[in-house]
Amino acid sequence: MKNKIYISIITILAVLLQPSCKDLNIDPLNVIQDKDVFATEAGVKGYLATIYRALPIEDFYYRQEGSGFNRQWEHFYHPGALCGELVGPYGSTYDGAGGFGYWPYGDIRTVNYFIGNLPVYGTGFSKEQVDAWLGEAYFCRAYFYFALAKRYGGIPIIRKVQHYPEQSLEELQVHRDKEVDVWNFISDDLDSAYNKMPAASERGRANRYVAAALKSRAMVYAGSIAKYGSENFVAGAARDQGYVGIPAAAAAGFFQRAWDAAKLLEGHYSLYRKKTDKELNYADLFLDKESTENILVRDYSLTTGTAHSWDATMTCRFMTADGLSRAYPTLELVERFTGLLPVVNADGTPRRFDNTSQLAQGLEPRLLATIYFPGATLRGKQFDMQRGIYEHFAGTAADELGQNPPNRQFRHLAGKTETLFNGMRIIGFTGISTDGDDLSRTGFYIRKYVDYNRAQSQCGLYMSTQSWIDMRYAEVLLNRAEAAFELNNIVDARNMINDIRDRAGAPLLTGTFTIDTVRNERCKELAFEKQYWWDLRRWRIADRLLDNTKYHAMMPYYIADEQKYIFLREFEPFQRSYNFEKKYYYEPIPGGELGKNPNLYPNNPNH
Amino acid sequence: MKRPTFDACVHVMKNTGGKSLLLQLLFIGALILSGVEKGAAQKRDDAGQALPKTITGQVVDSANGNVLEGVTIGVAGTQSGAISDREGRFTVKVPDGKPISLYVRLVGYRELRIPYSGSGNVVVRLPATTAGLNQVIVTGYGTQRKATVTGAVSVIRASELVVTKNENVINMMTGKLPGLRVVQKSSEPGAYDNVFDIRGMGNPLVVIDGVPRSSGDLSRMDPNEIESISILKDAAAAVYGVRAANGVILVTSKKGTRSLTGKFDITYAVNQSWQQFLNVPQGVDALQYMMLKNEKQKRDFGNNFYNQMPPSFSDADMELYRNGTLKSSDWVGATMKEFAPEIQHTLSVNGGNDKANYFFNLGYFNQDGLFRSGDMNYDRWNFRSNINAKITDRMRAQLLLSGYTDTKNQPGGRGIWEMFKYTWNQLPTDQIYANNNPQYPHLMPDNANPVIMTNAGYVGSQAFKNKNFQGQLALEYDIPAIEGLMARGMYNYGFNIVDNTLVKKSYSLFEYDRQNDKYIGTLVNAPSTVNRTYGNNTSTLYQLSLNYTRKFAGRHNVTGLVLYEESHATADNFYAQREFSLGLPYLFAGDAGNQLGSMDGNGLWETVNKGIVGKVNYDFKGKYLLDFSFRYDGSSKFKPGAQWGFFPAISGGWRLTEEPFFQRFVSPNILSNLKLRASYGRTGDDGATGFQYISGYNYPSPGYFFGGNYVNGMASRGVVNPDLTWYTAKTLNMGIDFDLLKGMIGGSVDYFIRNRDGLLATRTTTLPGTVGTNLPQENLNSDRTRGIEIVLTHRNTIRDFSYNISANVASTRTMLRVVQQTKAGNSYENWKNSQQNRYTNIWWGKQYGGQFSSYDQIYHYNVNTGGGNQNVVPGDYYYQDWNNDGVIDGKDESPIAVRDLPLINFGMTLGAAWKGVDFNMLLQGATDFYVQYAEQMAEPLMYGRSALTQFLDRWHTADPNADVFDPNTQWVPGKYPAMGSPVAEGTKAVQDASYLRIKSLEIGYTIPKKLLSHMGISNLRAYVNSYNLATFTGLKNSDPEHPGTVANGADWNYSQGGYKYPMNRTFSVGASVTF
Known part of the structure; x- marks a missing residue:
């Protein structure tokens, strides 16, 4: 008996000392290593996809402050609304002049790591293939530095991956490079890119002509900074040391490089002329994915969660299915095309119109394809623009505009479309309201890039998929x-x-x-x-x-007793004024970076 | 234990797999049984013959007749003695023929001396000295009597839990356990929306019937299936090793009651509640809104200082509402109900005989939401089957099966918070239906018509389902050769299935063209989509242990435990989405384009934990107590070679009242129990640090379009720290327990200090941004949490009337000890941002000065309030120039309050019973608790939207058309500044949310048995109950627990901008009947 008991005990002890059945060494499943990345075509493609995604392409999403390149739906925070193309949600130029601390050295490290490691791991690829990929990397690196140079002037040029603690902190606390050197570095990288890449590439990726196009853009920037920045500048230590500013003498050289680079594209691309109707042709240029004019585009799609909101945020909710608009073309921009619009008779009285769409008659097709005028049609609906109703209107436009609002006794304005005057709606369904800014403030809406073929129900937030044409x-x-x-x-x-x-x-x-x-x-x-x-x-x-500077609107009014329309050239209703301080020709070096590296001083003048 | 040992083990067992272990266990169990049964019987026979004379008997509690295990029975003047077994039975040898005296001794009971001269069975009824001391308390991997506990452990039992009626077990614990902080953020059905911690230490480990589970699983338990809940607050938690640094909540489910007759009870209980929603804000009406909006427009300095803008709303706009052409919309009333029902049914069976006992429970719970549409609701089914069987005298088995399935329904498409945001901010000038025609839902900004978006008939629906099952088999075997040695094997298998369906439907919203009497519709929310998500996680856990309990020489009580535990958990998931054009919201009926099918990569994981636990408890006569425990713990979350940690704990106690010299000073009749205790131990926290040692690339990461096709990206994980490991905590606890006047008054005081080391931080050698990468995190920082807890109890019985009071208060605070930080740019910032040796959760802000009352005051005010005082009008707030530099700016911020969870929490339970009537009230509250509300609760007309009614009490000009910036304008004062003025900040915005509430109140009546017994009913009780009956607080316009903004950088989801589903008050009636 006792034996059985002891056997039982031993058995139980054996169970107790039961070996563990599971191994503790478990790797997460979604992590991959260098060799899998750089030695396979799919790996290289994925790595490049990460780089391209980070490219500072100022697409639909871009805003000049706050979230910068981070994706948000509010496309009406448009840089054009800082400087007179548009009036929008920005209060003044200062809202965006200081930038958002763009400092993409993490992305530059990613590129440098690629340039350093592709030749090491990618020995299985042909030299042409490796060169083509390296060319793309140089192109991307130049793009990052271009985005830095146009904001800050001279910044540190990092050509290789840095390592800590192998490299000392002193060594890593690099100094700024001179602005002229940065522009030359960009030029050199783009030359490398041009020389390494083939003439053609997949949609969305760089080839040698894409590099040349970027070079023409960058060099014309550098040339004008050299030329005009030498005349109009803020003095300071950073300028004295060449961190900002380029000697005027260098201007011609940069302009020549810009011209040469632009010339390289001749014969490889052409202006889009598919349709005979010039207005329609110009509108379609931004929507036709097969356009011969496209050099570098960025695509979007619904299923990848990359779709944008241009349609939902550039025209008002009347034409869309969600979202709202808040940025509207200024009359000043319209007048670049037309001069003063013919809305006043020779005697100073406002010209009478039978309907508001008469205003657009005979204007340049490109203008009408860029901006929606009152009476234009989108998705079966007309832009119904009306600021208010005059019971009657006598005298000149100038006299009326000289009156303070409380003294314009025959004028009726409203905040809501429900509000009627003698059975007539006071404001139009597409503006202009006294309440808020989600209807036009100027009498105009943006047309460029708006996809007029898209059904209204498909014009919600994050539902637009037209490509951004970066170049x-x-x-x-x-x-x-x-x-x-x-x-x-x-x-x-x-x-x-x-x-x-x-x-x-x-x-x-x-x-x-x-x-x-x-x-x-x-x-x-x-x-x-x-x-x-x-x-x-x-x-x-x-x-x-x-x-x-304040910007103007073209305000349509209905004159009740005449049953006619007039247009008054008024300030846009928010009457915002915009200023620009010279110091903002350069953004300040981000404060956090100055804190981490004292060698970035001196900061740009007056910051 | 070294790794090679385990590796060897792995090889041996590689092919057996975890699941076959259960079979092995069963097999071995059967093997043992077949052999041992006879042996055991044989032994008893042998013993019987060997002794000249024996006394057998049983010890029971004199108060309730419960059998008492572990009682020492000795024969005075001899060495012979025995300890009672599980059934309270004992056998002692006595010298033949002589009259003797037996002493019977158990800690917490009066020691008895019984003269014995006869023969046969004795039944000893042992009177308790103090009732509480004999409670058996569940501690980590075992139980202890309260009298001998040396750690900081608090317990509540079923009866104390269920007097609070709530859908969430965690809310039912509020205020009852000292050191447990609970904040209920909302009463959203099925959201289980609360935060809780033990002693301010972070998320505790939840262990249900020996198995680590999620806090959501605890929340979802049927309260009627819970026997007790213990919280381990100090080093007592160290047996849970690398997951125990924040304390442990141990939940034990009910087991069947054993009886000799095989008697069983069937109990049916129902609780019907009506929820009332607390502090739901109301919006202004149309005319008020237009007036406020015009005031705001006028006050806009930039636009109105020189040339004035026309008002937002003309007289014609307003006339529409004055003459009744248009009606102001009551969005809150149209969208939300004031009351909603809630119901809980429970059916349980409890019974057993001396061979087997069982507890079965079936629960159903349903809660309705506050939306008028009725499309938000929640239901839950719980089941449990707990069976204990005595297979032989030495062999016992326990089978625990339990599970739940629940469904949370809500309207489709949007988050709940958006539904509140848009209901509160919707303009009363917007119509709910175009032209008030219910066929045409009115178009709103953001398409957010709250009446429509809370209606699943328009927007579609979301259903979130969980299905959870746990099955556990344990075998226990009393090893014959060594008395008091028991082997135990346990295997638990559990899974959870997440099964969600999100249907988003398109529908039309309309504008009304009044001029032409036309409805202009647009289809929104297109395309209609159906999204299905399916995920599961499976976990297995097994334990093998040797337990030893023995009393030596009637004085030395020893218990010991060696345990091996291994757990394995995996999780997997996938989802699919299709658009649908026909009205069939199922994947099979979807369209071909824009399909989605993928999975959440973070929801695919596997973890393994292994641990060896050892425990030794020793007590000498229940007077000197010493416990030692350790866990050697391994986790797969860390780098091979650095996966194992050692977590020891030691604790001791001294019951002075057991000392004769002490009894001479103070009579045991006055001070019946005084215990000093202390504990110290080491625990770990692996919550935030898993898998961070691996370098490489995260795939897939956001990608890019090449050639029109999307290519997944590859994001570098950056520079990693291969040596990163768990945080380590060392906890010291010191406490005193006392009982006065034979248990009439009791209490305890605890002081604790927990030092954590190895908190993640990045070294201050900050790399310049141009390097393009950050230094990896390392285990560098450390903190200290300290606090105190006091519990006082009083119980008394005066004839038929008995009552008890239990009050507790606890306070805790955390201080950072070592912090890696860079120097700030100036001395003020340096001082403000310095964290070293400073309490956490300090709220910085400006000190409120007052409200400007006139232009005169503004004109003579010599401090620049920020904008040169140009844009200041009467009614605006001003703040103290704290640093006396003549300007109010960020540098005037000083510590003004504490953030986040309350620092001091208290609770008091008042219970009373008189004949069949019982009464229970829980008072619960907190202080050192501050909130600040944002968005609409702070700012009227935010984002150009409407205002809450509280803001009508504002400064405004007497003449609505007066120029705001004209010094001669007459103003009407109010509580809030003028429309468009800066919103409150600093001490004006941060409000004291200290509160005391009647958390629950229950009055019940039990119908006398004699009236019911002929109907076969053994017990019938009916009650009324209320949850959150009344709240006393200085906070206006909000419930104090309604979350406001949390510490900078905290998860936005914590408070969701204050747009949380509201708290509720419930009124319940219920009854339980036992057959």
Whole structure:
């Protein structure tokens, strides 16, 4: 018996000392290693996808402050609304002038790591293949540095992955490089990219001409900073040491490089001219994925959660299924195309219209494809624009506009579309309300990039999938025209401008030709493409253009007793004034970075 | 234990797998049984013959007749003695023929001396000295009598739990356990929306019937199936090793009652409640809104200082509401109900005989939400079957099966918080239905018509389902050769299934063109989609242990435990989504385009934990107490080679009242119990640190379109620290327990200090951003949490009337000891941001000065309030110039309050019984508790939307058309500043949320047995109950537990901008009947 008991005990002890059945060494399943990344085509592609995604492409999502490149739906925080293309939710230029502390050295490290490790692990690939990928990496690196240089001027150039603690802290606390050196570094990287990459690439990726296009953009920036930044600047230690500012003498060289780079694209891309109707052609240019003008695009889709909200936020809720609009083209931008609109008779009285759509008659097709005018049609609905009702209107427009609002006794305004005057709706369904800003404040809406083919029910937040055209051939022609003009090659500049104007449906230029002609064409052609903010800065004219500046609206009113419409050129209802301080030609180096590295001092002047 | 041993073990057992272990266990059990049964019987026979004379007997509690185990029975003047077994039975040898005296001794009971001369069975009825001392308390991997407990352990039992009626077990614990802090954030059905911790230490480990589970599993238990809940607050938790640093909540389910007759009870209980929603804000009406909006427009300095803008709303706009053409919309009333029902049914069977006993429980719970649509609700089924069987005299088995399934329904498409946000902020000038025609839901900004978005008929529905099952088999065997040695094996298998269906439907919203009498509709929320998510996690756990309990020489009580535990958990999931055009919201009927199918990569994981636990408890005559325990714990979350940690604990106690010299000073009749105790031990916290040692790339990461196709990206994990490990906590606890006047008054005081080391931090050698990467986190920082807990109890019986009072108060605070931090730019910032040796959760802000009452005062005010005082109007707040620099700015911030959970929590239970009537009231409260509300609760007309009615009490001009910036304008004062003025901050915004509430109140009546016995009913009790009956607080317009903004950088979801589902008050009636 006892034996059995002891056997039992031993058995139980054996169970107690039961070996563990599970191994403690368990790796997470979603982590992969270098060799799997750099030695396989799929791995390299995935790595490059991460880099491309981080590229500082100022697409639909971009805003000049706050969240910067981080994705949010509020596309009406548009940089154009800081500087007079649009009036929007920004209170003044200062809302965006200080930037958002962009400092993409993490992404630059990712690129540098790729440049360093692809040749090590990627021995199984052909040299052409490795070169093509390296070329893309150089292109991307140049793009990051371009985004830094246009904000801060000279910043540290990091060419290789840095290691701590292998490298001492002293060594890692790098100094700023001179602004001119940064622009030259960008130029060199783009040359490397051009030389390594083939002539063609998948949609969305760089090839040698994409690198050349970026070079034409970057060099025209550098040239104008050298030329105009030497005339209009804020003095300070950073400038004295060359961290900001480029010697004027370097301007011509940069402009020449811009011109040369732009010239390389000739014959490889062309302006979009698919449709004979010039207005429709220009509108479709931004929607047709097969456009011959596209150089570098960024795509979006619903299922990947990348779709944007341009349709839902550029026109009011009347035309969409969700969201709201808050940024509206200024009358000043319209007048770049048209001069003063013919809304006042010779005797100073407002011209009478039978309906509001008459205002747009005979205007340049490109303008009408860029901006929705009163009476235009979108998704089966008309832009119903009306500021208010006059019981009757006598006298001149100027007299009426000189009155303070309480004294305009025959005028009726309203905050809501429900409000009627003698059975007539006081305001239009698309504006202009006294309450809030989710209906037009200026009488206009953005048309560029708006997908008019999209059903209204599909115009919700994060539902738009039209591609962002980061670089298109028209911009390269404008870069070339600007560089040509700065290099006194007026003929080439005029040819480029006229090519664009022909496509736009605008009369060709023949007479006098100034730098303002080139710039004005650029502003019109690239309106709302997030170029204007940077153009005003690199031309160093922002402080003059934004000097307690208020923008205007074209206000349609119904005159009840005449049953006619008039338009008054009034301030936009919020009457916001915009200013630009010269110090903002350079953004301040982010404060946190200065704290971590004292060698980044001196900060940019007056910051 | 070294790793190689385990590796060897792994090889041996590689092919057996975890699950076959159960079979092995059963097999071995059977083997033992077949052999041992006879042997045991044989032994008893042998013993009987060997002795000249024996006395057999049984010891029971004189008060309730419960059998008492572990009682020492000795023969005076001899060495012979015995200890009572599980049934309270004992056998002692006595010298033949002589009259003797037996002493019977058990801690917490009066020692008896019984003269014995006859023969046969004795039944000893032992009177308790103090009732509480004999409570058996569940501690980590075992039980202890309260009298001999040396750690900081608090317990509540079933009867104390269920007097609070709530859907969430954690809320039912509020105020009853000193050191447990509970804040209920909302009463949202099925959300189990609360935060809780033990002693301010962070998320505790929840262990239900020996198995680590989630706090959600505890919340979802049927309270009627809980026997007791213990919280281990100090080093007593060390037996749970690397997961125990924040304390442990141990839940024990009810087991069947053993009886010789095989008697059983069937109990049916029902509780019907009506929820009333507390502090639901109300919005202003249309005319008020227009007036406020015009005031705000006028006060806009930038736009109105020189040339004035027209008012937002003209007289014509307002006239529509004055003359009744349009009606103001009551959004809150149209969307939400004031009352909603809630019901709980429970059916349980409890019984057994001396061979087997069982407890079965079936519970159903249903709670309705506050939306008028009725589309938010929750239901839950719980079941449990606990069976204990005595297979042989030495062999016992326990089979615990339990599970729940629940469904939370809510309207589709949007978060609950949005439904509140949009209901509160919706403009009263917007119509609910276009032209008030219910066929045409009115178009709203963001398509957020709250009446429609809370209605599943329009927007679709969301259903969140859980199915949980736990099955546990344990075998116990009393090893014959060594008395008091018991072997135990346990295996638990559990799984949880998450099964969610989200249907988003498109529908139309309309505008009304009054001029042309036309409805203009737009389809919104398109496309309609159906999304299904399915996830499961499975966990297994087994334990093998040797337990030893023995009393030597009637004085030395020894218990010991060696246990091996291994647990394994896996989780997996996937989801699919399709758009649908037909009205069938199922995946099979979806459209071909835009399909989604994937999984949440973070929901795919596997962890293994192994541990060896050892415990020794020793007490000498119940006077000197010494406990030692350890756990050698391994976790798969860490780097191979660094997965194992050792977590020891030691504790001791001294019961002075057992000392004769002490009894001479103070009579045991006055001070019946005084115990000093202390504990110290080491625990770990692996919550935040798992798998951080692995470098490489996270895949998939956000990607990019190449050639029109999306390519997944690869995000570097950066520089990692391969040596990263768990936090380590060392806890010291000191306490005194006392009982006065034979238990009439009792109490205890505890002081604790927990030092944590190895908190994650990044070294201050901050790398410049240009390096492009950060230093990895290391185990560098440390903190200290200290606090005190006091419990006082009083119980008394005066003839038929008995009553008891139990009050507790606890306070805790955490201080950072070592903090890696960089120097700030100036001395003020340096001082403000310095964390070293400073309490956490300090709330910084400006000191409120007052409200400007006139332009004169503003004109003469010599401190710059921020904008040069240009844009200041009467009624605006001003703040103290704390640093006297003439400007109010961020540098005027000083510590003004404490953030987040209350520092001091208290509770008091008052119970009374008289004949069949019983009464129970729980008072619960907190102080050193502050809140600040944001968004609409702080700012009227936020984001251009409506205002809550409280803001009508504001400064405004007497003449609505007057110029706000004209110094001659007449103002009407109010509580809040003018519309458009800066919102409150600092001490004006941070409010004291100290509160005391009648958390629960229950009055019951038990119908006398004699009236019912002929109907076969053994017990019938009916009651009325209320939860959150009344709240006393200085806080206005909100419930104090309604969460406000939390510490900077904290999860937004904590308070969701204050748009939380409200708290409720319930009124319940209920009854339970036992057959």
